[in-house]
Amino acid sequence: MQETLDKIKKEFIKGLDEVKEVLQLEELEQKFFSRKSGEMTEAMKSLKKLSGDAKAEFGKLANEVKKELEDLYGKKKNELEKNKMGDLADSESIDVTQPNLPKKENGSLHPETLVLREMEEVSRNMGFIVEDGPELDSDYFSFEALNIPDSHPARDSQDTFYIKGHPNWCMRPHVSNMQVRMIQKYGTPLRVAYPGRTFRNEATDASHDHTFYQFEALVIDKDINVGNLIGIIKELLSGLYKKDVEVRLRPGYFPFVEPGFEMDMKCLICEGQGCGACGHSGWVETLGCGLVHPKVLEAAGLDPKEWSGLAFGMGLTRLAMQKYRIEDIRHLQSGDLRFLKQF
Numbered sequence: 022m023q024e025t026l027d028k029i030k031k032e033f034i035k036g037l038d039e040v041k042e043v044l045q046l047e048e049l050e051q052k053f054f055s056r057k058s059g060e061m062t063e064a065m066k067s068l069k070k071l072s073g074d075a076k077a078e079f080g081k082l083a084n085e086v087k088k089e090l091e092d093l094y095g096k097k098k099n100e101l102e103k104n105k106m107g108d109l110a111d112s113e114s115i116d117v118t119q120p121n122l123p124k125k126e127n128g129s130l131h132p133e134t135l136v137l138r139e140m141e142e143v144s145r146n147m148g149f150i151v152e153d154g155p156e157l158d159s160d161y162f163s164f165e166a167l168n169i170p171d172s173h174p175a176r177d178s179q180d181t182f183y184i185k186g187h188p189n190w191c192m193r194p195h196v197s198n199m200q201v202r203m204i205q206k207y208g209t210p211l212r213v214a215y216p217g218r219t220f221r222n223e224a225t226d227a228s229h230d231h232t233f234y235q236f237e238a239l240v241i242d243k244d245i246n247v248g249n250l251i252g253i254i255k256e257l258l259s260g261l262y263k264k265d266v267e268v269r270l271r272p273g274y275f276p277f278v279e280p281g282f283e284m285d286m287k288c289l290i291c292e293g294q295g296c297g298a299c300g301h302s303g304w305v306e307t308l309g310c311g312l313v314h315p316k317v318l319e320a321a322g323l324d325p326k327e328w329s330g331l332a333f334g335m336g337l338t339r340l341a342m343q344k345y346r347i348e349d350i351r352h353l354q355s356g357d358l359r360f361l362k363q364f
């Protein structure tokens with residue numbers, strides 16, 4: 022019996038030495054410990070044939086050997102598994118020659134984009150459809166339909182970009198090109214807002230750019246009056262700034278509204294005291310507005326005796342400056358990350 026156990030132990034250890042992978046280890050386990058024919062199992066079974074002291078002595082010995090082999094087996098198994106993890110790690114990860122790349126940085130939205138989204142949300146909540154329109158448009162929708170005929174002096178003040186070879190096309194100088202289009206598309210009654218990019222042939226300076234964003238809204242209904250106009254604008258601006266805003270109207274001329282106004286808002290940065298953002302006047306010129314001109318209603322196919330409307334349009338730049346307390350307009354287009362990272 023002693024011999025048998027010694028032989029088993031020797032063979033097992035030898036076999037274990039040769040094992041390089043888990044599968045081989047399992048084979049070895051079968052060879053020695055399988056219930057049916059494992060060599061160790063057989064040895065244990067043969068103990069039954071012994072009796073008395075011999076049984077007790079060899080029984081103890083056999084158990085010790087068995088325990089020893091099981092321990093060795095367990096150790097080997099751990100080793101193999103550890104190596105396997107190591108191999109995986111080697112094949113997957115660290116390339117020690119790779120240079121230390123800077124961390125990826127997340128960008129943030131531009132303040133005008135933030136204001137635009139907020140305006141869209143507030144106007145949707147007020148029941149407005151929000152639409153997109155063409156940046157390159159016909160002379161008809163940009164001017165003619167808005168009561169600005171070819172000979173009209175207001176054409177000059179727009180400094181429009183025309184397209185070479187296409188005298189009737191232009192880059193829209195305002196988003197008002199959407200007014201007649203929207204009435205034709207949706208009919209009446211109507212509440213629609215249309216933000217978008219606009220273009221003017223301007224020399225760029227501290228307060229002018231050739232490309233900028235506007236937000237305009239149009240309401241068509243029966244018996245619209247100036248009270249409605251002021252009420253809706255105040256509601257929208259209060260929704261954007263999350264507080265009541267104070268406004269004042271001045272007469273203003275736009276051929277597509279009658280009467281027409283310019284609306285100023287009490288400067289939110291200095292609360293009317295005067296600062297860089299409001300030209301030290303305490304008020305910010307915010308938008309153009311008025312009641313839709315009968316000629317525009319007619320161009321859209323409506324009877325001005327039956328229908329009336331209001332419209333107001335503004336640049337996003339000033340709205341953003343007020344919202345985020347930006348005193349100098351030049352920051353907005355500077356591309357300066359120290360500025361942009363604040364949003």
Ligand code: PHE
Binds near residue numbers: 194195278308311334
């Ligand atoms: N379209 C005008 C502009 O660009 C603004 C405006 C819109 C005025 C609607 C009146 C009514 O300045």
